[in-house]
Amino acid sequence: MTDQLLSWLSLYGAGALFAILMVASAGVPFPATVLLVAAGSFTNQGEMKLWQVLLSGIAGAIAGDQLGYALARWGGRRLVKRITDHIGGAEMIEKAETFTRKWGGAGIFFSRWLITPLGPWLNVTSGIASYSWPRFVLWDVLGEILWVVLYVMLGYTFSDRVQAIAEILGNLAWVILGLIVVVILGWKIVQYLRSQNSVSTEQTKTLADPAP
Numbered sequence: 001m002t003d004q005l006l007s008w009l010s011l012y013g014a015g016a017l018f019a020i021l022m023v024a025s026a027g028v029p030f031p032a033t034v035l036l037v038a039a040g041s042f043t044n045q046g047e048m049k050l051w052q053v054l055l056s057g058i059a060g061a062i063a064g065d066q067l068g069y070a071l072a073r074w075g076g077r078r079l080v081k082r083i084t085d086h087i088g089g090a091e092m093i094e095k096a097e098t099f100t101r102k103w104g105g106a107g108i109f110f111s112r113w114l115i116t117p118l119g120p121w122l123n124v125t126s127g128i129a130s131y132s133w134p135r136f137v138l139w140d141v142l143g144e145i146l147w148v149v150l151y152v153m154l155g156y157t158f159s160d161r162v163q164a165i166a167e168i169l170g171n172l173a174w175v176i177l178g179l180i181v182v183v184i185l186g187w188k189i190v191q192y193l194r195s196q197n198s199v200s201t202e203q204t205k206t207l208a209d210p211a212p
Helices: 002-012 014-026 032-044 050-087 090-113 116-128 133-157 159-208
Strands: none
Touching: 002 014, 002 032, 014 032, 014 050, 014 116, 032 050, 032 133, 032 159, 050 090, 050 116, 050 133, 090 116, 090 133, 116 133, 133 159
């Protein structure tokens, strides 16, 4: 799959990058990070123009995000379930919903460039939750600009080590995602234990001080 996408990128340039990133951001599991780093390398080698790569990459990513958000918002949870039943991703939807409720706009922003595997699913959960569209657009645009520029420039700067960089960044993203999930679950457990302790304390006080 990656070799085929890289071949399309090499043959069709910025137009292919736009289309692939739009589809990937909408939820299809394409290796978008690899493509951005590779596109940066191609610009270094003179095969593509930097401004075209940046513009098409940002536009494609934002278009895909908006498509995912719109489908979820107006199609609802039933449509999302039908899609995940066919292509998978139900567990990622659940994680993304937890992330959305916890972090809101900041979650949308960071999932664009720091926790990229969660990004497409966060688009869907934001739509399901009817998160404010203007706010979604704001955080989406800011995050995607940072994401595309960061990875393209990494590929441009280290054009002779494209595959190694892509693998490192991909693994790092999953590590960060795992840490965030652990922190959220840990916080929920702490809240549950505190609530149970509070209930236990109230019951003890009631038993110790019976009504006259």
